[in-house]
Amino acid sequence: MPICVFDVAGDGTTSVPNDTNLTGDGVYRWWHFDLADPMLVPWAEQHLHPIAGGALVQPKTRPRCDRFEGGLILNLRGINLNVGEDADEMISVRIYADEDVLVTVRRNKVFAIDAIRRLAEAGSAPPSTAEFLEHLITGLTDRVDQHVATIDERTDHYEIALEDKDTPMPRDLPDNRRAVIRLRRYLEPQRAALSKLSTLDLPMIPEAVALSLRELANRAAIDVEELDELQGRLISVQEEHDANIAQRQARHGYVLSLAAAIFLPLGFLTGLFGVNVAGMPGVDSPNAFAVLCLSMLGLSALMVILLKLVRWL
Template sequence: MPICVFDIFPDGTTTVPTDTALTGPGTYRWWHFDLTDPEFPAWVHERLPAIPAGSLLQNETRPRCDRYEDGLMLNLRGINLNDGADADEMISARMWVDGKVVITVRRRRIFAIDAIRQQAVAGNAPHTPAAFLEALISRLTDRVQEQVAKIEELADYYEDDLENKDTPPPRDLPDTRRSVIRLKRYMEPQRVALARLAAFDIPLIPTESQFRLRELANTTTIAVEELDALRDQLVSIQDEHDANIAHRQARHGYVLSIVAAIFLPLGFLTGLFGVNIGGMPGLDHPYAFVYLCLSMLGLAVFMFVLLRWMRWL
């Protein structure tokens, strides 16, 4: 059934319970489930009220924090660190927390929860439900900051490349922009959810935990603001690359137009003297071709000087 279950005591030590009761003899009992477990829906409906049970069973979620009686329904998102997955495909952690039990539900592996599980195995688990929330949110937030920092480095690299106007746009620039959009999609509601969590005045969240949760909410707000700035920065970089490309295309088209303007009268002359009919001047003159070439060269020079005088060059 569960991936793991621990009774956690005030000093952080843990035991693995042998019964199936929702709560245990410790400070709280932590249950961790996989959403795809076919036995989980019946288990959760048997032990929790309908509304928190339904929140744990939702297929699609967005970050939220809602109070239900003396407990909290929490949905948070974390960076996807699973092999072969994109980091910005943030994965959901569903939770029900009250004074005696913490239930966490995943669909895909969440490394932040795995780290707390390792602490529990080592007998050093968070000693209260509030401390559990702090530990989990802190790890989720740290990984978001690391991902945002990576994108900032990429954006600075793209911006440095703009010093050379002939540098082509980075191939991964569109992917980076999409990554920022996906992260922003979840981090904005997560910021709101964490702010609500820190503002709850309930026995489950003591005053000292409220202060730490406010700091984590503030860190998340900073990450959201950085994502906003990165989105604008990447748009600006893309616009500048587009402007450079348009400038190069316009310059090349201008050069081709000047060349065409110079060679247009020359083409007219070669076409005129290329007709094969009687009466063409110079047919019997041995230097007629030389004279024609010199005349065309002079005309080309004249056209060049004329374009310079008209400030087209």
């Protein structure tokens, strides 16, 4: 059984049909299914062309736009806003649209479709399939814009924090790098699909809607370009953090090397004079320890002077 089905009139008012025909008495009939519905495959085989029906029930999809007879087959992706899910694991919506019928299939809840469903339940659905697509793509694109803007704000924060060279690497930096990669994986083909959709010459898409679709395709292209920039910026932040860590480690190693250079001859002297054998000088002199300490202090000063002369210090 479909999640919902509505007959939509020219003024946007809706009614729930009593029959199971593909189309109804309204301007168009909207069928909305869950991909896991066991009745979806037999319904698609009964009512749709095998190519259109097969596109709706494919287990794996990528964004696409193909003209099919007088309508179109369209696959899109949206930000995953379901609770407990990663937003950048984009969820798909499969669409077959013609002038008098529109079929949508989803695997997970798509909030942009749910918003249209609430409009339909309130009797104010998009009055044509073209306007339905415009409304849906606008909702998907708005959510993509917001998510990309969120990653951009985080990246700005990372870059500002780098002004302090001792700032530790953000724990969520690798997560954001992976998020950008996953988003771009789907948004690049989605940009191409929306660009193709905006140029299709279909009777079902009036010029006013086509203009809006071209603007949405442009926004999708901007999102892809923004992701390209974010990917480069995040790599730069990662590399600068790595360079700062390497610099701190080199500085610490340098300090330890200088300390070793100064204390190595002192360790040799203390080891030599700590030998417990007869004949050691100063054994019977009460001032021998003070003389040894002063000699070691002088040797330390001499080592510091030598390190400065060779520009190691």
